[in-house]
Amino acid sequence: xxxxxxxxxxxxxxxxxxxxxxxxxxxxxxxxxxxxxxxxxxxxxxxxxxxxxxxxxxxxxxxxxxxxxxxxxxxxxxxxxxxxxxxxxxxxxxxxxxxxxxxxxxxxxxxxxxxxxxxxxxxxxxxxxxxxxxxxxxxxxxxxxxxxxxxxxxxxxxxxxxxxxxxxxxxxxxxxxxxxxxxxxxxxxxxxxxxxxxxxxxxxxxxxxxxxxxxxxxxxxxxxxxxxxxxxxxxxxxxxxxxxxxxxxxxxxxxxxxxxxxxxxxxxxxxxxxxxxxxxxxxxxxxxxxxxxxxxxxxxxxxxxxxxxxxxxxxxxxxxxxxxxxxxxxxxxxxxxxxxxxxxxxxxxxxxxxxxxxxxxxxxxxxxxxxxxxxxxxxxxxxxxxxxxxxxxxxxxxxxxxxxxxxxxxxxxxxxxxxxxxxxxxxxxxxxxxxxxxxxxxxxxxxxxxxxxxxxxxxxxxxxxxxxxxxxxxxxxxxxxxxxxxxxxxxxxxxxxxxxxxxxxxxxxxxxxxxxxxxxxxxxxxxxxxxxxxxxxxxxxxxxxxxxxxxxxxxxxxxxxxxxxxxxxxxxxxxxxxxxxxxxxxxxxxxxxxxxxxxxxxxxxxxxxxxxxxxxxxxxxxxxxxxxxxxxxxxxxxxxxxxxxxxxxxxxxxxxxxxxxxxxxxxxxxxxxxxxxxxxxxxxxxxxxxxxxxxxxxxxxxxxxxxxxxxxxxxxxxxxxxxxxxxxxxxxxxxxxxxxxxxxxxxxxxxxxxxxxxxxxxxxxxxxxxxxxxxxxxxxxxxxxxxxxxxxxxxxxx
Amino acid sequence: xxxxxxxxxxxxxxxxxxxxxxxxxxxxxxxxxxxxxxxxxxxxxxxxxxxxxxxxxxxxxxxxxxxxxxxxxxxxxxxxxxxxxxxxxxxxxxxxxxxxxxxxxxxxxxxxxxxxxxxxxxxxxxxxxxxxxxxxxxxxxxxxxxxxxxxxxxxxxxx
Numbered sequence: 001x002x003x004x005x006x007x008x009x010x011x012x013x014x015x016x017x018x019x020x021x022x023x024x025x026x027x028x029x030x031x032x033x034x035x036x037x038x039x040x041x042x043x044x045x046x047x048x049x050x051x052x053x054x055x056x057x058x059x060x061x062x063x064x065x066x067x068x069x070x071x072x073x074x075x076x077x078x079x080x081x082x083x084x085x086x087x088x089x090x091x092x093x094x095x096x097x098x099x100x101x102x103x104x105x106x107x108x109x110x111x112x113x114x115x116x117x118x119x120x121x122x123x124x125x126x127x128x129x130x131x132x133x134x135x136x137x138x139x140x141x142x143x144x145x146x147x148x149x150x151x152x153x154x155x156x157x158x159x160x161x162x163x164x165x166x167x168x169x170x171x172x173x174x175x176x177x178x179x180x181x182x183x184x185x186x187x188x189x190x191x192x193x194x195x196x197x198x199x200x201x202x203x204x205x206x207x208x209x210x211x212x213x214x215x216x217x218x219x220x221x222x223x224x225x226x227x228x229x230x231x232x233x234x235x236x237x238x239x240x241x242x243x244x245x246x247x248x249x250x251x252x253x254x255x256x257x258x259x260x261x262x263x264x265x266x267x268x269x270x271x272x273x274x275x276x277x278x279x280x281x282x283x284x285x286x287x288x289x290x291x292x293x294x295x296x297x298x299x300x301x302x303x304x305x306x307x308x309x310x311x312x313x314x315x316x317x318x319x320x321x322x323x324x325x326x327x328x329x330x331x332x333x334x335x336x337x338x339x340x341x342x343x344x345x346x347x348x349x350x351x352x353x354x355x356x357x358x359x360x361x362x363x364x365x366x367x368x369x370x371x372x373x374x375x376x377x378x379x380x381x382x383x384x385x386x387x388x389x390x391x392x393x394x395x396x397x398x399x400x401x402x403x404x405x406x407x408x409x410x411x412x413x414x415x416x417x418x419x420x421x422x423x424x425x426x427x428x429x430x431x432x433x434x435x436x437x438x439x440x441x442x443x444x445x446x447x448x449x450x451x452x453x454x455x456x457x458x459x460x461x462x463x464x465x466x467x468x469x470x471x472x473x474x475x476x477x478x479x480x481x482x483x484x485x486x487x488x489x490x491x492x493x494x495x496x497x498x499x500x501x502x503x504x505x506x507x508x509x510x511x512x513x514x515x516x517x518x519x520x521x522x523x524x525x526x527x528x529x530x531x532x533x534x535x536x537x538x539x540x541x542x543x544x545x546x547x548x549x550x551x552x553x554x555x556x557x558x559x560x561x562x563x564x565x566x567x568x569x570x571x572x573x574x575x576x577x578x579x580x581x582x583x584x585x586x587x588x589x590x591x592x593x594x595x596x597x598x599x600x601x602x603x604x605x606x607x608x609x610x611x612x613x614x615x616x617x618x619x620x621x622x623x624x625x626x627x628x629x630x631x632x633x634x635x636x637x638x639x640x641x642x643x644x645x646x647x648x649x650x651x652x653x654x655x656x657x658x659x660x661x662x663x664x665x666x667x668x669x670x671x672x673x674x675x676x677x678x679x680x681x682x683x684x685x686x687x688x689x690x691x692x693x694x695x696x697x698x699x700x701x702x703x704x705x706x707x708x709x710x711x712x713x714x715x716x717x718x719x720x721x722x723x724x725x726x727x728x729x730x731x732x733x734x735x736x737x738x739x740x741x742x743x744x745x746x747x748x749x750x751x752x753x754x755x756x757x758x759x760x761x762x763x764x765x766x767x768x769x770x771x772x773x774x775x776x777x778x779x780x781x782x783x784x785x786x787x788x789x790x791x792x793x794x795x796x797x798x
Numbered sequence: 799x800x801x802x803x804x805x806x807x808x809x810x811x812x813x814x815x816x817x818x819x820x821x822x823x824x825x826x827x828x829x830x831x832x833x834x835x836x837x838x839x840x841x842x843x844x845x846x847x848x849x850x851x852x853x854x855x856x857x858x859x860x861x862x863x864x865x866x867x868x869x870x871x872x873x874x875x876x877x878x879x880x881x882x883x884x885x886x887x888x889x890x891x892x893x894x895x896x897x898x899x900x901x902x903x904x905x906x907x908x909x910x911x912x913x914x915x916x917x918x919x920x921x922x923x924x925x926x927x928x929x930x931x932x933x934x935x936x937x938x939x940x941x942x943x944x945x946x947x948x949x950x951x952x953x954x955x956x957x
Contacts, residue, residue, distance in 0.1 A: 024835015259901025
């Protein structure tokens with residue numbers, strides 16, 4: 001799509017939402033105060049696994065200011081939180097080897113607590129402090145049970161069982177690809193490499209903790225839930241239809257300003273269900289805001305895979321086959337989309353950007369006494385990219401071939417239309433060598449290798465690492481995801497309401513929690529209609545206003561949500577042409593829409609401006625016969641395929657021999673996300689994604705004590721969040737390969753950095769240590785202690 | 799729990815209440831006074847989302863009891879723009895896309911106020927070091943650094 005000067009599409013305009021945020025006038029859930037408000041505090045299990053022998057709430061109920069105390073036994077008629085993704089053979093879902101064990105997840109558990117933080121009771125009081133004080137007076141009699149946190153121990157015989165299901169702690173087994181062809185590829189290979197690759201558990205850590213306010217209006221029977229959600233309609237559907245059994249049309253879910261999500265705010269959680277239910281009991285509004293420690297214990301976490309990966313190569317470096325066996329830790333319960341993450345969002349991406357000969361992947365999902373694992377920025381795709389990019393580097397080392405060269409040798413050639421992979425999905429368009437070329441230009445690779453050689457002579461450990469990644473975004477069509485086990489469709493809604501005076505309100509089913517939709521969608525609409533951006537308002541996050549939408553995750557908003565808006569605008573234009581033709585006494589087919597006016601084709605002087613058509617639509621005195629008044633259109637867009645952004649990232653690190661400390665010296669990212677509405681916003685997402693990816697490589701990790709099952713890293717003091725002085729400035733660039741899937745040519749940009757950065761950094765550290773004989777590092781994060789030990793072991797081995 | 803009287807100035811306005819001695823200053827500002835621009839992002843004084851200016855010093859308002867602030871002169875994010883004119887740091891965050899979800903932003907901006915008072919011409923390293931006490935999960939800090947550099951230039955030019 002060409003960017004012309006007067007178009008906003010493609011321009012880095014400042015964000016329209018910023019003035020409220022930079023002046024402290026954002027509207028987050030915890031900012032909300034309602035008349036008669038009460039406050040909830042949850043009583044949680046201090047044990048990783050324990051039977052509840054009894055709960056005495058007497059002292060808590062007697063505490064001054066307490067309105068009510070509820071346990072799971074009080075919530076009669078309330079069902080389990082649903083898992084929205086099925087993996088069972090009888091449903092015809094591909095790849096299922098052993099059916100998913102669908103286990104209950106009650107909003108307040110009343111028999112057994114299965115992870116530290118599992119809620120067992122709620123105290124509701126007139127003040128936050130009274131609720132917290134009284135929660136401490138709830139006396140639970142616990143019978144602690146043995147617990148298990150690591151997947152290898154959980155599937156060993158005699159392990160404590162997290163749920164009472166016949167398959168023990170195995171939640172499911174799943175496989176994809178051609179096992180026989182992969183075996184044959186390995187037989188014919190000149191070189192094979194096999195590595196154990198651990199992708200540690202991460203915590204999303206959106207800066208705003210989860211929160212909800214539930215208000216039941218006894219006079220109308222309506223419930224309003226304000227909640228930190230990335231997808232308010234999904235929240236409403238799951239809560240109403242599956243858990244509480246209340247009619248959807250009597251429930252309004254509002255997700256106002258939300259302070260980051262990164263996946264963790266997609267899911268339906270215990271607390272919002274309990275507060276919604278309890279508000280109906282006490283007939284007063286209830287607010288609950290997570291403490292950060294509660295967030296660590298209860299927000300769905302990410303990753304946590306242990307993988308054996310093998311790559312088969314020919315002598316001259318052709319990738320012949322890939323064999324992957326992964327064990328995925330699902331935690332204690334099945335979070336909303338948990339089964340999809342290590343299966344259809346992971347196995348389907350293992351083809352990467354390479355013309356691999358054959359692939360086979362097996363995944364075992366495992367229950368443990370830990371917090372549930374679900375989608376975290378990238379969700380399955382970073383895990384796939386990490387496995388592939390690490391094993392490709394290991395292959396390059398085995399062949400003594402330059403890692404950039406090995407990648408280039410195996411790239412899928414430039415294409416647009418379809419490239420069928422060995423793992424079910426068909427790519428949309430790509431120019432993978434183009435991205436690497438641009439990266440190497442910016443990077444000055446030859447010079448860097450010379451610097452590295454020079455540094456080695458001085459005893460300095462400099463390393464260069466690459467990652468050439470692919471991502472799958474805007475997952476669709478609904479029919480396909482349904483066949484793969486999804487309980488939901490993956491379309492998006494977009495409603496465009498033209499007001500009589502020519503202003504436009506756009507209602508999108510997407511939800512912004514940092515993405516800047518109020519700006520980017522307005523750019524799109526202002527361009528399409530040829531009207532000033534000031535005349536466009538974007539509304540999101542309210543089921544009471546917006547047609548049913550699926551929300552924001554998986555980098556889908558611009559490509560799916562934006563297209564839905566475009567479709568409605570096209571309908572507006574079509575109707576507008578009929579109105580304008582009537583006013584111009586012309587035929588509708590002779591009218592075109594140009595620069596904000598309906599005109600007779602090629603005759604700009606014979607025209608009606610947009611505003612006049614809008615007014616005529618609502619004051620239809622001189623109006624086409626048979627045409628409905630009004631100018632408002634709704635569309636639901638269900639894409640025909642996924643979109644596949646890609647790119648090439650590289651970085652330079654220096655490892656301090658004496659301490660093992662890794663310093664990230666340079667980070668270069670070339671991304672191809674298709675067409676870009678606002679480059680400033682896309683760059684910002686790349687920056688943030690890279691920081692999270694680097695965070696995983698170097699510092700972050702959720703650590704459970706294997707004996708007690710306690711989460712050791714349960715505060716920001718213990719979980720190492722990346723800080724400003726740990727990161728460099730990022731160098732970003734783009735190639736543009738529009739997707740043929742949607743009319744905007746947009747692929748999606750929200751997760752690329754997180755996917756690409758982790759392997760780039762680890763590959764660079766391994767490269768830095770290559771001179772010491774190190775060719776692989778099994779586990780992350782690459783803390784000074786871990787790297788120092790690797791250096792010592794390497795030196796001792798020499 | 800018996801309550802104690804507190805009196806202080808917030809954004810030029812005198813406020814006084816009776817509060818529980820254990821009430822944290824951040825909760826007083828948010829819940830009692832109703833200024834919700836100051837945020838709470840953690841329980842352990844790591845995140846810095848609650849940073850305010852107290853008697854000319856940037857402090858994390860979760861590290862103080864309200865009673866410790868009695869008599870203090872406090873400025874929160876709501877008091878930074880003067881007469882409808884954004885402070886150069888606020889402008890810098892807007893110009894340079896120094897925020898995404900906006901949750902850490904008030905604390906970041908207040909920390910930057912102190913930073914530029916101490917270091918009117920900060921290097922990139924100085925900015926990064928001075929922001930050690932403020933966490934952002936969206937921006938990767940790149941554009942926050944740029945925003946503060948932009949503000950430093952703007953403030954130097956205005957002198």
